[in-house]
Amino acid sequence: MKERVDVTDVGTPTRTTPRALGTTPRGQRGRRLAPYLFIAAAAVYLLLLTGAPLLDGLWLSLTDTQLLNPTEGAFIGIHNYSSLFADAEFAHALVVTIVYSTATVLGSLTVGTVAAVAMNGAFRGRVLARAILTFPWAVPSVAAVLIFSWIYNKDSGVLNQALSSVGLAQHGWLVDPTWSLFAVTLASVWKVFPFVMLVVLAALQAVPEELYEAARVDGADAFNRFRTVALPFLLPTLRVTALLMTIWSFRRFEIIWLLTQGGPVGSTNSLVISVYREAFVNSELGRSAAMGVVGLVLSTIVTVIFFYVDRGAARKEAL
Amino acid sequence: MxxxxxxxxxxxxxxxxxxxxxxxxxxxxxxxxxxxxxxxxxxxxxxxxxxxxxxxxxxxxxxxxxxxxxxxxxxxxxxxxxxxxxxxxxxxxxxxxxxxxxxxxxxxxxxxxxxxxxxxxxxxxxxxxxxxxxxxxxxxxxxxxxxxxxxxxxxxxxxxxxxxxxxxxxxxxxxxxxxxxxxxxxxxxxxxxxxxxxxxxxxxxxxxxxxxxxxxxxxxxxxxxxxxxxxxxxxxxxxxxxxxxxxxARFIGSPPMNLIRCRLDGRSLRFPDGVTLKLPEGCASPSAPDRDVLLGVRAEKISVAPSDAVASDTMPAHIIVSEYLGAETVVAFKLGRRADQTEQDTVAKHDLQQARIPGELHLTPGADFTVRLDLTNVSFFDVDSGERLPVAVPEATR
Amino acid sequence: MTLRKTLSSAVRGFGISLLVVVAGFPVYWLFTTATHTTAELFGGQVQWLPDLRRFLTSFTSATSGVPMLRWLSNSAVVAFGTTFLSLIIAILAAYALSRYRFRGKGVFGFALFATQMLPEALLVVPLYSIFLTFGLLDNLTGLVLSDTAFAMPVAVWILKSAMDGVSLEIEESARVDGCPRYAMLTQIMLPLIAPSIAAAAVITFFEGWNEYLFANTFITDEQKWPASKGLASFIGEFVTPLNHVMAAALMFTLPAIVFFLFVQRRIVSGLTAGSVKG
Incomplete structure (x- = not known):
């Protein structure tokens, strides 16, 4: 028993109801203002350090600004955008972004979920194993890149050495266009799968033990138990994680840039790399900004789709 | 303060x-x-x-x-x-x-x-x-x-x-x-x-x-x-x-107050199954004569007697459930003989009544018996609104 | 039946070992490489085991050639600054999101989420010109400001979901007991969500500690480089011996690993709870 207590009574402007008698106007106004005071710092901060630069970026994308002469860009309308869509290199960058993101998201979701399921059971050394599986997430990207470029090293890297010792072909992982995207994706999956693992692990531990027991009594085997009991619990979490993974992949910069700088011959040249290269190598700030905006639009579309799917799924689950 | x-x-x-x-x-x-x-x-x-x-x-x-x-x-x-x-x-x-x-x-x-x-x-x-x-x-x-x-x-x-x-x-x-x-x-x-x-x-x-x-x-x-x-x-x-x-009446008291529908005509209560009870002398009743009312009787004001004991102030009933609580027994019953009931409407909640009787009395579910209502301090409610009807003690009773 | 059981536990054991090896190997390799000379490393023979005798010398020589310690301390300054600024802003915002209903709440929440979609590479040029105007280039304060923009929203998520978990009755009780409204946050709320604050602190700390793109663009003075930029400068450069580079990278990595291990679970529950609700 307990009436649903209105939590937020405190700050709600009493729109539909007459103001309570005897309430001091000062107190009322203070309460109504309070939430805005609390978020003021964050809101101003976001406006100044992301909102304003974003608007500036939007403006830049409509100009022909050069890096060496950043204040003298002229307004050229949507020229940057139209030239981008006519540009085969840019189309290639989009393809690379999509391939890289899809592979990284699927890879990290799969490895992360498998790892979480493995870590969910009890076994000796579980705490240590989980700690080690978390390492990749904790390693700073720059350090991870240093390690991987050494592991991938064509002549002395441990990967090629190990491959040749078992009789397999060696590859120039980071210098061969056929393998570079694979190598970069592999390093990225290594870096981000622990996040998925930890999130899924947390969700798995929220599954009531009785459900597993009921499924066992009903004679379900381990795989069926996972599918019928755990998976429905995991789906909302997996959806959100997939969204985060996707939008993070779209903007992942350090790992790709420092491993390959988008090369060789553009094979790992994702959108974000193009944005950076266009600005700081080719000095075309306007074009770079236009690319960035396209990337942002892409993330927004993905987010909207995810929210749409999520809501649809939630509605289906509610039925 | x-x-x-x-x-x-x-x-x-x-x-x-x-x-x-x-x-x-x-x-x-x-x-x-x-x-x-x-x-x-x-x-x-x-x-x-x-x-x-x-x-x-x-x-x-x-x-x-x-x-x-x-x-x-x-x-x-x-x-x-x-x-x-x-x-x-x-x-x-x-x-x-x-x-x-x-x-x-x-x-x-x-x-x-x-x-x-x-x-x-x-x-x-x-x-x-x-x-x-x-x-x-x-x-x-x-x-x-x-x-x-x-x-x-x-x-x-x-x-x-x-x-x-x-x-x-x-x-x-x-x-x-x-x-x-x-x-x-x-x-x-x-x-x-x-x-x-x-x-x-x-x-x-x-x-x-x-x-x-x-x-x-x-x-x-x-x-x-x-x-x-x-x-x-x-x-x-x-x-x-x-x-x-x-x-x-139903919220306070365990078991809750019994509400029995009957017709109040002057000082007599006529129940649907034909039994008529007279209000005892000096007991308050609503002044409006001849109307349907809900009679409210507390469970402890109801006593039981074997089915063959027939007296002017008893009513026939049959037992649905008997809950033995040690010091007392709570009996859920329905008015009327068991044989008179059509089976479908047996446990419609509203006409299930409860009596609180001493624990040593044992009653078998399904058995017929008679109940005696103590009518000295009863309540009367309006059938439609459920409101309590004002009562007055008549100055002179016949 | 028992055979099947042993078999399945063997498969499971193998799977877990494989995962642990794959996840742990690069870190192990970082350590191992740091303890071998370049001659050994490039000699065509894989050095599978670390040479523990060389452990200390690698570290000392890693710090001798380049201002590694200077860089690390710059990183620490940026990281502490980011943590401090992010937490103050995030605690206030999270409290409003958790305890009040107000017009614009949805927009504000979405704006926080949207920061996770913004490519830094798009913002870096406009930020550069803003920082140029305010003299924040080549200045660690500028880095703190830009890193906070990305770290703070994550901290808000974590803290908001922690605050959602604190029962309202506790605050009401404090109100009845005469706790002034402005004191509610410090007297009641913050002590109760201390573990999540720690988690948010670690996450924001490493946002500042690890950040590379802004550091690379905004800081040109080598004395002011944070370690991420310093380490990145070794990539594709062959003057510094590889084992020194790896030792430096290890110094950069260890604090991160240690801190993350402390708080990983809370970070995750905070992140998911916060983001599931949008």
Whole structure:
């Protein structure tokens, strides 16, 4: 028993109801203002350090600004955008972004979920194993890149050495266009799968033990138990994680840039790399900004789709 | 100390009316119980008294002063929450002393280290220490002062919550279902302790519960609420003996009051199965003659006799369930012989009646028997509205 | 039946070992490489085991050639600054999101989420010109400001979901006990969510500690480089011996690993709870 207590009574402007008698106007106004005071710092901060630069970026994308002469860009309308869509290199960058993101998201979701399921059971050394599986997430990207470029090293890297010792072909992982995207994706999956693992692990531990027991009594085997009991619990979490993974992949910069700088011959040249290269190598700030905006639009579309799917799924689950 | 006056209090959330024009006048030092089923608005009412929830319309007066819109701390109240709301990061000592800590709070205490130091200083203050010890002794918590709430049992936590309420010596104590998380034995023990506390401190208590046993045993005044509307306001005896409507009649008492539909014609009651009973002399009845009424009879006013005992004041009935409780037996029965019933409508809830009879009587379900109704203090309700019908003792009865 | 059981537990054991090896190997390799000379490393023979005797010398020589310690301390300054600024802003915002209903709440929540979609590479040029105007280039304060823009929203998520878990009755009780409204946050809320604050602190700390793109663009003075930029400068450069580079990278990595291990679970529950609700 307990009436649903209105939590937020405190700050709600009493729109539909007459103001309570005897309430001091000062107190009322203070309460109504309070939430805005609390978020003021964050809101101003976001406006100044992301909102304003974003608007500036939007403006830049409509100009022909050069890096060496950043204040003298002229307004050229949507020229940057139209030239981008006519540009085969840019189309290639989009393809690379999509391939890289899809592979990284699927890879990290799969490895992360498998790892979480493995870590969910009890076994000796579980705490240590989980700690080690978390390492990749904790390693700073720059350090991870240093390690991987050494592991991938064509002549002395441990990967090629190990491959040749078992009789397999060696590859120039980071210098061969056929393998570079694979190598970069592999390093990225290594870096981000622990996040998925930890999130899924947390969700798995929220599954009531009785459900597993009921499924066992009903004679379900381990795989069926996972599918019928755990998976429905995991789906909302997996959806959100997939969204985060996707939008993070779209903007992942350090790992790709420092491993390959988008090369060789553009094979790992994702959108974000193009944005950076266009600005700081080719000095075309306007074009770079236009690319960035396209990337942002892409993330927004993905987010909207995810929210749409999520809501649809939630509605289906509610039925 | 205060006399509480509710003057047309209303509470709405959006379009949803939670409390509908609530008016009552509660004298000083009463143990007022707000009683009602889940969702009836009683907790909202309490929170409005505390100042935790805004009052939409109407006035709340303490001793003639309107307190709408004043902060909880200005109302000189203490509140014991259902979940106890102990501060998990503080020891029992600091929990009990928290109101005193707050009364000495200065803005610069926000600084991280200063905060801890000041808290420690206040707790060491001999004055504060003495008060905490006094309350702890009263609540039998002296041995637990340096423990954290999570290491305590439910009953102990409950006592810490009450202790925290006691230390400020407020003029009014508000308790929101404080016993609902305790087990049955602890609950009856705490019930006695809280009643005792009320006598000792001599302050006003407002107590919210859905448990009519708590209301009857502890309250000196009870307000019965249903769907945001006051059903009845009175002493436990008034509410038990003369419920204002069928809702109160069915809500108070275990088993609830029996409501039997019959036709009242002058001083005689004619039941659907043909039996006619006469009201005894000197007993009050509604003045309006010849109408359908609901006759309200308490379970303990019904006695049973074997089926062959036929007397002028008995009615035939048959047993549905018999619950043996040791000292007493509660019998659920239906009026009329078993043979006369069509099987489909057997256990329609409304015409199932209950009698409370001595425990040693054993009755077999399904058997026929006769019941005798003690009609000296019965209630009459309107069939449609469920309202209590006013009664009068006729001056001269034939 | 028992055979099947042993078999399945063997498969499971193998799977777990494989995962642990794959996840742990690069870190192990970082350590191992740091303890071998370049001659050994490039000699055509894989050095599978670390040479523990060389452990200390690698570290000392890693710090001798380049201002590694200077860089690390710059990183620490940026990281502490980011943590401090992010937490103050995030605690206030999270409290409003958790405890109040107000117009614009949805927009504000979305804006916080949207920062996770913004490519830094798009913002870096406009930020550069803003920082140029305010003299924040080549200045660690500028880095703190830009890193906070991305770290703070994550901290808000974590803290908001922690605050959602604190029962309202506790705050109401404090109100009745005479706790002033402005004191509620420091007296009641913050002590109760201390573990989540720690988690948010670690996450924001490493946002500042690890950040590379802004550091690379805004800081040109080598003395002011944070370690991420310093380490990145070794990539594709062959003057510094590889084992020194790896030792430096290890110094950069260890604090991160240690801190993350402490708080990983809370970070995750905070992140998911916060983001599920949008």
């Amino acid at each position: 205060p006399r509480i006056r509710f003057n047309g209090i209303t509470k709405t959330y959006g379009d949803h009316e939670v409390i509908k024009t609530f008016s009552a006048d509660v004298p000083d030092n009463e143990f007022l119980v707000l009683l009602g089923p889940s969702g009836c608005g009683k907790s909202t009412m309490l929170r409005m008294i505390a100042g935790l929830t805004d009052i939409t319309a109407g006035e709340l007066e303490f001793d003639g002063t309107v307190v709408n819109g004043t902060e909880p701390k200005e109302r000189d109240i203490a509140f014991v929450f259902q979940s106890y709301a102990l501060y998990p990061h503080l020891t029992v000592r600091a929990n009990i002393a928290f109101p005193l800590l707050m009364s000495r709070f200065k803005p610069y205490h926000h600084l991280p280290v200063v905060n801890t130091l000041m808290r420690r200083r206040v707790l060491r203050d001999p004055d504060v220490d003495a008060q905490v010890r006094r309350v702890a002794a009263m609540m039998e918590l002296t041995d637990y002062l340096d423990r954290r709430p999570r290491t305590l049992s439910g009953g102990q936590r409950q006592r810490v919550a009450v202790g925290r309420a006691l230390i400020r010596e407020p003029s009014m104590y508000l308790l929101d279902e404080p016993l609902s998380n305790l087990d049955a034995i602890l609950r009856s023990q705490m019930r006695a302790e809280i009643s005792d506390l009320h006598h000792r401190v001599g302050k006003s208590f407002v107590y919210v519960t859905h448990d009519q046993v708590e209301a009857m045993t502890m309250g000196t005044r009870i307000i019965v609420l249903n769907e945001g509307v006051i059903q009845q306001y009175g002493t436990p005896k008034e509410i038990y003996d003369s419920p204002a409507n069928t809702f109160v």
